[in-house]
Amino acid sequence: MSRQGLALLTERGIKPEVVEYLKTPLSEPELRALLRKLGLKPGEILRTGEDVYKEKYKGKTLTDEQCLKALVEDPIIMERPIVVKGERAVVGRPPERVLDIVD
Numbered sequence: 001m002s003r004q005g006l007a008l009l010t011e012r013g014i015k016p017e018v019v020e021y022l023k024t025p026l027s028e029p030e031l032r033a034l035l036r037k038l039g040l041k042p043g044e045i046l047r048t049g050e051d052v053y054k055e056k057y058k059g060k061t062l063t064d065e066q067c068l069k070a071l072v073e074d075p076i077i078m079e080r081p082i083v084v085k086g087e088r089a090v091v092g093r094p095p096e097r098v099l100d101i102v103d
Contacts (some may be wrong), residue, residue: 002081005081005083005092005097008098012019012102016083021078021080027072034082034084036091037087039086040091041064042064042067042071043064045071045078045079046067046077046078046079047079047080048077049075050063052076052077053077055076056070056074057070079091079093080092081103082095089094
């Protein structure tokens with residue numbers, strides 16, 4: 001989680017569980033569940049500025065399934081932070097967006 005997003009939550013007395021998905025990547029079913037909570041398609045959470053994205057995927061037209069597989073294979077290309085509360089989730093960019101899910 002970004003330092004700014006984390007600060008916004010802790011200022012409100014919220015202590016989030018931080019999932020370090022680069023150390024423990026999400027499985028395909030976990031990623032599908034997260035996308036449902038976000039209400040987004042896999043391509044909408046790709047970080048296209050990451051070197052891995054540029055090296056492996058830039059210039060390619062990827063289907064939703066291909067984007068999903070890319071996110072599972074290379075989790076560094078997933079947008080972050082993502083905050084989950086119950087059945088809702090939000091991408092915390094800009095950091096103030098984390099408040100959308102907790103207020």
